[in-house]
Each structure stands twice: as C-alpha cells, then as structure tokens.
Amino acid sequence: MVKLPTLDDxxxxxxxxxxxxxxxxxRHKELMDGPFWQRIPAYRDVDEAQFLDHNWQARNSITKPxxxxxxxxxxxxxxxxxxxxxxxxxxxxxxxxxxxxLSLVDWDNPYDDPLRIQFIPVxxxxxxxxxxxxxxxxxxxxxxxxxxxxxxxxxxALFLTLDTCPVYCRFCTRSYAVGIDTEEVEKVSLKAREExxxxxxxxxxxxxxxxDVVISGGDSYQLKARQIRLIGETLLRIDHIRRIRFATKxxxxxxxxxxxxxxxxxxxxxxxxxxxxxxxxxxxxTHFNHPNEITTITKRALDGLFERGVTVRNQSVMQRGVxxxxxxxxxxxxxxxxxxxxxxxxxxxxMVKGVEDLRTTVQTGIDIEKHVRGYTAGFNTPTFVxxxxxxxxxxxxxxxxxxxxxxxxxxxxxPSVKPGYFLYFDPISALAPEYQARWQDPAEQExxxxxxxxxARSGLVRSSRASTVPLPDGE
Numbered sequence: 001m002v003k004l005p006t007l008d009d010x011x012x013x014x015x016x017x018x019x020x021x022x023x024x025x026x027r028h029k030e031l032m033d034g035p036f037w038q039r040i041p042a043y044r045d046v047d048e049a050q051f052l053d054h055n056w057q058a059r060n061s062i063t064k065p066x067x068x069x070x071x072x073x074x075x076x077x078x079x080x081x082x083x084x085x086x087x088x089x090x091x092x093x094x095x096x097x098x099x100x101x102l103s104l105v106d107w108d109n110p111y112d113d114p115l116r117i118q119f120i121p122v123x124x125x126x127x128x129x130x131x132x133x134x135x136x137x138x139x140x141x142x143x144x145x146x147x148x149x150x151x152x153x154x155x156x157a158l159f160l161t162l163d164t165c166p167v168y169c170r171f172c173t174r175s176y177a178v179g180i181d182t183e184e185v186e187k188v189s190l191k192a193r194e195e196x197x198x199x200x201x202x203x204x205x206x207x208x209x210x211x212d213v214v215i216s217g218g219d220s221y222q223l224k225a226r227q228i229r230l231i232g233e234t235l236l237r238i239d240h241i242r243r244i245r246f247a248t249k250x251x252x253x254x255x256x257x258x259x260x261x262x263x264x265x266x267x268x269x270x271x272x273x274x275x276x277x278x279x280x281x282x283x284x285x286t287h288f289n290h291p292n293e294i295t296t297i298t299k300r301a302l303d304g305l306f307e308r309g310v311t312v313r314n315q316s317v318m319q320r321g322v323x324x325x326x327x328x329x330x331x332x333x334x335x336x337x338x339x340x341x342x343x344x345x346x347x348x349x350x351m352v353k354g355v356e357d358l359r360t361t362v363q364t365g366i367d368i369e370k371h372v373r374g375y376t377a378g379f380n381t382p383t384f385v386x387x388x389x390x391x392x393x394x395x396x397x398x399x400x401x402x403x404x405x406x407x408x409x410x411x412x413x414x415p416s417v418k419p420g421y422f423l424y425f426d427p428i429s430a431l432a433p434e435y436q437a438r439w440q441d442p443a444e445q446e447x448x449x450x451x452x453x454x455x456a457r458s459g460l461v462r463s464s465r466a467s468t469v470p471l472p473d474g475e
Contacts, residue, residue, distance in 0.1 A: 028331055031335075032296065052259050054254060062095070062099075063094070064095075072107065083123050087121030093172050095120065100253065100255070100297070121170055125357045126356075127357045142391065147190065149199075152393055156210070156214070157212070157213050160216055160217050161217050163191060165221070166222065166254045167253040170355050171350075171358050173350040190217070204238055213244055215246050217247075221248040242281065243283075244275065247285045250286070251298065255301035283313060284312045287315055287317075288336060302339045312342070313343075316347065318348055324360045326371040330371065334375070336380070343381065344382055345385055345394070346369075350389075351424070356429070359426075363426075388412045388424065390422045392417055401421070402452055404455075410425075423452070
C-alpha cells in the first residue's frame with residue numbers, strides 16, 4: 001500500500017507561487033454541528049433522534065405567531081412578536097417554518113438574520129409593491145394548456161403536481177397558488193389529484209417535442225412515495241421524455257426527511273435507477289439561498305443521495321440582506337460544491353407581491369456574477385438569470401437589449417420562446433430619489449417604459465444591420 005505524504009513530510013524547499021491560503025477561504029468546510037437546536041427554549045429537551053425525525057419536524061412547524069411565541073418564549077423581545085403579527089397579517093404567502101430552520105436563526109439579531117428574512121415576515125420591513133407587479137408575473141397560468149402544467153419552452157414543461165410545501169418561502173413566485181388563502185391572496189387550487197395529473201400525462205403524450213419535465217408545485221417533497229413512483233414511472237414510459245427533474249426546497253429546510261423517510265428516498269432512488277436503465281436522466285433540483293442553511297445534518301442527508309447515485313443541482317434566488325454580497329454568494333457556491341450539490345442558477349428575485357424589501361437590482365446580480373465566475377470550477381459556477389416577466393423565460397442576466405440603471409428598467413427578448421419585449425423593474429427603493437419620484441407619477445412611468453422600449457428596438461436594429469455586413473474573403 002502506498003503511504004500518502006502528510007503536511008509534515010512535504011519538503012520545505014518547494015517553491016510556492018501562491019501565498020498560503022487564509023483560513024477564511026476554507027470556511028465552506030465549517031458546517032454547524034452538535035445539538036444547536038437546544039438553544040431554542042421549546043427544544044431544550046429534544047434529543048438527536050427526535051430532531052432527525054421528519055414527522056416530528058412537520059408536526060412542530062410554525063404556522064401562527066402564537067406558536068412562534070410558545071417556541072421562542074423569552075429569547076426575543078415582545079416588540080418583535082408584535083412585528084411578526086403585523087407581518088403575518090399582510091403576507092401574501094402562508095407561513096410555515098420547520099423547527100430545523102427556526103434553530104438556525106440568530107435570535108440575538110432576528111431582524112438582520114438571513115433565514116428569518118426569508119421565512120418570517122415582519123410588518124416594519126414591508127414596502128409597497130412595484131406599480132408594474134402582477135400576481136402571476138411569469139404568466140405560468142397563461143401558458144398552461146391544462147391546469148397546473150405550463151408549456152412555455154419548445155421542449156420543456158413545468159408540472160405543478162400539488163400546492164403545498166414543507167416550508168413556505170416569503171418570496172415564492174407561485175403565491176397565486178401555493179399554500180392556503182391569506183388576507184391578501186385567494187389561491188388557485190392545484191391539489192394533488194390524480195385525475196388532474198392524468199390530463200397532464202395525456203397532453204405530454206400528445207406532444208412529441210416535449211423531452212424535459214420539471215416536477216414541482218408546491219414541492220415534490222410533499223408527494224407520497226407511491227406518488228413519486230407513479231409520476232416518475234409514467235413520465236419515463238413516455239418514449240419522447242428524456243429528462244425529469246424533481247424540484248424541492250426540502251433538503252434546505254427539512255433535510256431530516258432524507259435521513260428518516262426511507263420509503264420516499266427509496267422511491268426517488270428507484271425512479272432514478274429506472275431512468276438510467278432506459279437511458280434517461282432523473283435528477284433532484286433543490287433550493288439553498290444562504291450558506292447557513294447547510295449543516296452537518298444537510299451533509300449527512302445529501303451524502304445519502306450521493307451514495308445512491310442521485311444527482312442534485314441547486315437554484316438560488318438573490319435577495320436583499322440574504323445573499324446579495326460577493327462574500328456570501330462565493331461561500332454559498334463553495335459550500336454547495338462541498339456537499340456535492342451543483343450550483344445551477346441564481347435568479348434575480350421575481351416580481352412577487354409583498355416582498356419588495358427582498359428584491360435587488362439587475363446591476364447587483366451582474367456585479368456579483370463577475371466575482372463568482374472563476375472562483376471555482378466552471379461546472380460549479382451558477383448562471384445568473386432574470387426570469388423575464390410576462391413569460392419570456394430565463395434570460396442570462398447580462399443579455400438585456402437595454403438596461404437603464406437610473407430608471408431601473410431592463411428590457412429582454414426571448415426569440416426562441418415567444419415574440420415581444422419583456423421588462424423587468426428594479427425595486428424603486430434602490431433608485432435615486434429623483435427617479436423614485438418619477439415612479440410615483442403614472443404618466444412618467446409610461447414615458448420611462450416607452451423610452452426603454454425605444455432604445456431596445458433601436459439597439460436591435462443596429463445589431464441586425466451589423467450582422468448582415470459581409471465578411472472579407474477567407475474569414
């Protein structure tokens with residue numbers, strides 16, 4: 001057996017072209033460990049076996065302010081609870097937070113904690129919605145030939161199999177359907193009913209161009225094991241389907257399910273294995289937004305999937321106060337890679353009702369992307385995208401036809417998806433005061449939009465003319 005050298009064995013005479021690595025550059029390997037949940041008053045007597053039980057996690061999830069109060073007790077001041085009550089009343093999304101997530105929040109500084117920001121609304125931070133916001137900003141329902149099945153791209157479709165999740169994100173782009181009705185939104189019903197799924201299966205079978213189906217919701221984590229098998233096997237038996245993606249926030253918010261729900265994990269593994277025998281790809285797409293969401297429990301859960309040959313990719317949403325700095329996004333990308341999750345997309349925050357305080361500018365994404373690219377291997381470098389409002393689909397963040405940093409208007413086209421121009425709007429609070437004032441005037445709003453469209457059109461005309469210039473001989 002070959003004896004591997006240790007650091008002590010390395011010859012001091014080696015010439016190093018790079019300086020020694022600073023310890024903070026290796027922070028991605030430092031995962032939270034130990035019974036961290038016991039810092040929460042209600043969980044002080046919860047042992048590891050109980051905390052790793054996904055059923056216990058689901059039963060004890062926070063859905064009402066009073067339950068939050070009963071759980072945290074006196075570790076945060078009453079004014080914070082009052083603020084949470086106001087946040088619950090004005091939130092378009094239902095609130096549901098797992099004990100696992102609650103245990104990761106820094107309750108000494110709850111207002112600025114990146115996990116609290118994502119999942120527990122507070123009334124004092126809510127800002128007015130952008131005047132151009134709509135409830136279903138991505139037009140998923142408009143592009144749905146049957147209920148809960150969006151066919152926008154040529155060869156790919158989105159299958160919304162149900163409308164519940166293990167945890168509800170404040171920033172959910174499907175607040176029009178996901179969760180229960182709130183004071184702000186009456187939801188579209190997308191219950192997990194097999195007769196509705198059958199309509200989708202029949203549609204898929206009739207469309208030979210469809211090769212790729214994303215199984216989402218809601219969250220595929222909430223599907224029963226037999227439903228995972230039913231949906232996965234039905235799709236794989238359709239000849240022209242080549243790829244299936246199960247989309248779930250679950251590993252980020254309740255990794256315990258991957259440790260203790262053996263039937264569900266076996267069902268997913270079996271569908272992956274069946275796909276492999278049919279030479280088709282079945283993968284899991286998940287959703288981590290901040291490095292603090294990844295703990296030793298997460299690694300244990302994901303190691304189990306890795307051992308079973310399940311490929312896991314990640315899609316993040318860029319959010320103000322959560323991951324809108326270079327340092328945080330670099331750490332997130334490296335930590336995801338460390339637990340064998342491939343960073344895939346980083347979305348500029350969709351235009352979602354009730355969470356204007358979370359949105360960032362397109363320019364913020366452009367700046368962060370420059371620093372993330374080259375920080376690690378290319379296949380572990382996410383693509384930063386804008387999911388174009390109006391159904392234009394995912395556009396590389398810097399591929400706009402025009403972007404005015406002052407008015408916050410960016411204009412995209414999607415020639416392979418659908419014709420027309422698709423406009424994204426930076427949050428008004430991030431603009432200079434004079435432009436914030438212009439956005440208060442409806443007539444000025446239309447003038448700014450028309451000017452942005454005119455510049456986008458003129459830019460496309462110039463680009464088209466340039467592309468027709470003949471090249472010299474030999475080029």
